[in-house]
Structures are given as C-alpha cells and as structure tokens.
Amino acid sequence: xxxxxxxxxxxxxxxxxxxSVRKYADKPVSTTLIDTILEAAFRAPxxxxxxxxxxxxxxxxxxxxxxxxxxxxxxHVAKTPVFFAFCPDLSRIQAAMTMNGGTIVGNNLECGMVxxxxxxxxxxxxxxxAESLGLKSVMIGAVRNNAEETSRILNLPTQVFCAFGxxxxxxxxxxxxxPRMAQAAMIHHxxxxxxxxxxxxxxxxxxxxxxxxxxxxxxxxxxxxDSWTHDIAKKFSxxxxxxxRQELKxxxxxxx
Numbered sequence: 001x002x003x004x005x006x007x008x009x010x011x012x013x014x015x016x017x018x019x020s021v022r023k024y025a026d027k028p029v030s031t032t033l034i035d036t037i038l039e040a041a042f043r044a045p046x047x048x049x050x051x052x053x054x055x056x057x058x059x060x061x062x063x064x065x066x067x068x069x070x071x072x073x074x075x076h077v078a079k080t081p082v083f084f085a086f087c088p089d090l091s092r093i094q095a096a097m098t099m100n101g102g103t104i105v106g107n108n109l110e111c112g113m114v115x116x117x118x119x120x121x122x123x124x125x126x127x128x129x130a131e132s133l134g135l136k137s138v139m140i141g142a143v144r145n146n147a148e149e150t151s152r153i154l155n156l157p158t159q160v161f162c163a164f165g166x167x168x169x170x171x172x173x174x175x176x177x178x179p180r181m182a183q184a185a186m187i188h189h190x191x192x193x194x195x196x197x198x199x200x201x202x203x204x205x206x207x208x209x210x211x212x213x214x215x216x217x218x219x220x221x222x223x224x225x226d227s228w229t230h231d232i233a234k235k236f237s238x239x240x241x242x243x244x245r246q247e248l249k250x251x252x253x254x255x256x
Contacts, residue, residue: 021136022076024169041126052115056085071142080167086123088115090159140165147247159252
C-alpha cells in the first residue's frame, strides 16, 4: 500500500529545520539585507491595520554591551552582528488620537495586547525572512529582565516598550534541533481537551520529559530524567520578572 508523500514547501522546510543559533561568523549583515528583511516582515498581519509596533536596529557595540548586561550576560547579545528590538508601540495611535481630539492615555489591556501581538507577528516574520536568505537568529526575551533599563538604553518614549529582541547573523555553528512536544499534546479537536488518541496530559508530559532528556544527554548537556517539567517548574517559581507590570505601566502600557 502506497503512502502519500508528505506535503512540503520552501517555507515549511524553513520552519521544520529552524534552530536557534547563538554563534555568528565575523561577517557583517548589510543594510540592504536588514531593509529587505524588515520590509518583508512589515507585511505581517496587523490588527485593523493599526501597525502598533516599531523595530530598533542595533549594531553599535556600546549599546549591545549594555543590553548584554540586562539580558543576564548572554554572550551572543554582545557579539551579534545585528540586534533587532521588537517594540509594541502605541505612540502613533496617540498621535492619531491627538489629531482627532482624543487620547489613549490610560489604555486598557486590549490596546497592550494588540500592540504586543503585532510586534510578535513582525518578529517571527523577520526571523523567517532572514532564514530564507541564509541568516540565522535567536530570540531574546531577557530584555524584559529590566524593561525600564532596556527602555533607557534604547531611548524608548512613553507608550513604547521592548517585548523581545533577536540576534541575527551568518551562522558559525549548526546546533542539534531540540525536539518539540508531540503535536497531540497541543492540538485539540473541536473543543479543548479532545486530543487525538485521548491521551492524558500527565502521560504526554512524561513522554516529552523522556524525549527531551534523551536529547540533552546525546549532546552532553546536564539534565534530569523529568527534563521539561522540572525546568518549567523551576523557571516559574518564584514568579519571574515581578516588577514587569509596574515597569510597563511606567512606559504607558496599562495592562489591566
């Protein structure tokens, strides 16, 4: 009995093969490349054409060294050829409101969510566009370790904050791809909880613990037998970035 060939495309292959790369060749990323990547990324979906995002492009070593400190001394942040800071940005909405006699000051959770989702869609689109040109990247959420300091480093005005960054360059390593959790754990049919095969959550997590532990062992990375659940529990207890809500509020994002 013949089996249908798996569906594929250039884009699907890019996503299937994607890995986070933290070591880059000593080779610049040209302005033309940067402009091309961002031009494509800015075609990402945006809520009601609001386009509530900005991207700060950083190549200055002195700025990268400051971000290196904020991001808990991640070496690739200091050494990356280029760093994109993806920022939810409500300032242009405020300008439009002012021009029409209104204000967005005291904006609610929806405004913050719209801007954050817009920025995330642009970030992933930029990553994919870069991959298609042979560049590699890694996302950096640690800019939120101190959102206030990151805003100061990037000279962000009120109503703008950096949600995440991305290191980008020509790859100088080929890391093993980290296995993902089985699709059945994350796909629900018609209603939440209706998984293929009716697998229970604990069983799926135990299976993934074993798969991830085997992967880490194969690349000589220290791990536990309950690799994923152990690391997740450790990561979120105590609560990380406890000052973030106030820092974003100070930047003009009222996420409540």
